[in-house]
Amino acid sequence: MCDPGLEDPSASAPAAAAAPLGAMPAAAAAAAAPSAPSAPAPHPAAGEDLPDGIGAPGRRLLIRGGAVLSMDPAVGNYATGDVLVEGKRIVAVGSAIEAPDAALIEAAGKIVMPGFIDTHHHQFETALRSQLAHGILINDGRPANARNYYETILQSFSMVYRPQDVYISELFGGLAQLDAGVTTVMDVSQIHHSPEHSDAAIAGLRDAGRRAVFGYFEGWGDKAKYPGDAARLRAQYFASDDQLLTMAMGGEIYLPGAEESWKIGRELGLKIALHVVGTFGMRDTFDQLAASGAFGPDNIFIHMTGMSDMAWKAAADAGAHVSLAVPIEMHMRHGTPPIQKARDLGMTMSLSSDVECTMTADFFTQMRALITLQRMSVNEAALSGASDYPDLMQCIDAIGHATIAGAKGLGLEARTGSLTPGKEADIVLLDAEALNVAPLNNVPGAVVTLMDRSNVDTVLVAGRVRKWRGRLLGVDIGRLRAELEASRDHLFAAAGQDRNLFA
Numbered sequence: 001m002c003d004p005g006l007e008d009p010s011a012s013a014p015a016a017a018a019a020p021l022g023a024m025p026a027a028a029a030a031a032a033a034p035s036a037p038s039a040p041a042p043h044p045a046a047g048e049d050l051p052d053g054i055g056a057p058g059r060r061l062l063i064r065g066g067a068v069l070s071m072d073p074a075v076g077n078y079a080t081g082d083v084l085v086e087g088k089r090i091v092a093v094g095s096a097i098e099a100p101d102a103a104l105i106e107a108a109g110k111i112v113m114p115g116f117i118d119t120h121h122h123q124f125e126t127a128l129r130s131q132l133a134h135g136i137l138i139n140d141g142r143p144a145n146a147r148n149y150y151e152t153i154l155q156s157f158s159m160v161y162r163p164q165d166v167y168i169s170e171l172f173g174g175l176a177q178l179d180a181g182v183t184t185v186m187d188v189s190q191i192h193h194s195p196e197h198s199d200a201a202i203a204g205l206r207d208a209g210r211r212a213v214f215g216y217f218e219g220w221g222d223k224a225k226y227p228g229d230a231a232r233l234r235a236q237y238f239a240s241d242d243q244l245l246t247m248a249m250g251g252e253i254y255l256p257g258a259e260e261s262w263k264i265g266r267e268l269g270l271k272i273a274l275h276v277v278g279t280f281g282m283r284d285t286f287d288q289l290a291a292s293g294a295f296g297p298d299n300i301f302i303h304m305t306g307m308s309d310m311a312w313k314a315a316a317d318a319g320a321h322v323s324l325a326v327p328i329e330m331h332m333r334h335g336t337p338p339i340q341k342a343r344d345l346g347m348t349m350s351l352s353s354d355v356e357c358t359m360t361a362d363f364f365t366q367m368r369a370l371i372t373l374q375r376m377s378v379n380e381a382a383l384s385g386a387s388d389y390p391d392l393m394q395c396i397d398a399i400g401h402a403t404i405a406g407a408k409g410l411g412l413e414a415r416t417g418s419l420t421p422g423k424e425a426d427i428v429l430l431d432a433e434a435l436n437v438a439p440l441n442n443v444p445g446a447v448v449t450l451m452d453r454s455n456v457d458t459v460l461v462a463g464r465v466r467k468w469r470g471r472l473l474g475v476d477i478g479r480l481r482a483e484l485e486a487s488r489d490h491l492f493a494a495a496g497q498d499r500n501l502f503a
Helices: 026-032 123-128 149-154 163-179 195-208 230-237 258-267 283-291 309-318 326-331 339-344 363-383 395-402 404-409 443-450 477-495
Strands: 060-068 078-086 089-094 103-106 110-114 116-121 182-189 211-216 245-250 271-277 299-305 321-324 349-351 427-431 456-461 464-468
Touching (some): 116 163, 163 195, 195 230, 321 404, 339 363, 349 395
Parallel strands (some): 299 321, 321 349
Antiparallel strands (some): 060 078, 078 089, 427 456
C-alpha cells in the first residue's frame, strides 16, 4: 500500500511489517486461497496534487497557518500556528516556525490536532455493518430480541469466518476509520479460531497503515490456540517497539482459563484488556479479583457497567484504565455508561466504537454521546434541586478522552495522543470552513458539537500522509468494497442467515 515517494514509517518493523506490503502471511494466504482478497492498490488519481517534496527522504514538512489544538498544556494552543515534522516525528509546534527547506501543507481554515484513538473496536465485524442495528447483548426471551449479539454474531456469524474474511474486514474497517481521522485503534479481534485467523487479522491491521494495538482475544473450534499462541505472535510480529503495530492480551473473566491468559499476558509484558459487563453476570467474579489484588496499571477494563463501588475503588487504586463505548452501552443494554463514576475516581477514561454491526465507528458520534449523556445527568441533578452536583463536561474534556487519554490507556502516550515535539506525527486537519462549521468561533466546540467525518480533510500517521484533501491515498476503495461484499455474502450463506434489507 506504499505510495511512490512516500516513506513507510513501519520500515524498521520486524516480521509482518518487513514483508512486502499487501502480502498476507504465508499460513493465512494458504488457508485463504484461492479467493484471498488482495491488499489495497493505489488509486490512479489519488495524491496527484500533493505538495512537492512531501515524503521525500530527509525533507521536513511544515503544516502552516491552522488553528492548532495540541492537547498538551505544556505546548499550548494557537489560533494561527504551525507544526513542523521531520521524518515520523513532530519537532516543533509554535505560532510562526521558520523552515524554508520544508515541504508545505497550507492549513489556513483548518483545525490541526492529534488523531483520534479508539481503544476497543471489533474490526472483524466490518462485513456485518448494520446487520444487528436493533440488537441487544443477550436474549431476554422477547421475540424482538431473538436476534441478539451473543447468539447471532458470536455464536453464528463468527463461527464461519475464514482467514480471508478476517483480513478484508480488518483492512476495510481500518481504512474507514483512518478516513474518519482515527489514527490509532485497539482491535478486539475475538476471531482467533486458528493461527491462520490470527495471522490474517494482523495482516489486515498492517495493510491499513495506521497505528494499531492487536488485541489477542479468544476463538472457538479445534484449531483455536488461544491463549497459548500469544508467545509466537509476540515474537513474530511485535518483537520491536518501534513500529506502528503493538499487541495486547485479551483476558475475559467470563471464559474458563482467564487466569492463564492474564499470566501469559503479564509474562509477555502486554496490556490485559477485558469486557466488564454486568449484563453477563460478571460482578461477583470481578469483586473477587478486586479483593485479591489482581488489578494493575496494565489492565484495560471495557464498559465497566454494573460493578460494585468496592471493585471500582480497587480498579482506581491500581491505576487501571476504563474504555467506554457510550452509544453502544446505551443502545445494547450493557447498562448506563459509568462516565461520572470514572471521573469522580480520577481514572483515565477513553472512548471506543465497539461493534459496527450495531453502531458507527465515527468518533464525532462518540464524543457527542459522551458529553451529552454526562451533561444530561448533571443537568437533571441541578434541575431536581440537588445542592451538590458534578461539574459539566467541557468540549475540551471530550476531546481529551478521544485522544491523549486513549494513548495513556494503551501505553502509547510517549508516541501519540498530542501534538508534542518528540512524539510521532499522528495528525488530522479538520475543515473549519465547511458549510456545517463556518464561521469558526470556538475550536473544541466546533470539533465536538458541529463536526462529523466529512470534515476530516487530511490525515497523517507517523508523518506519512494517508488522506489528502478528503481522499485516502494508495487504496482502490471500489475493489476492496467488492471483496468485502463477497465476504459478506459468504458469511450470510455459511451462517444460514437471511439478509433482509428492511428488517
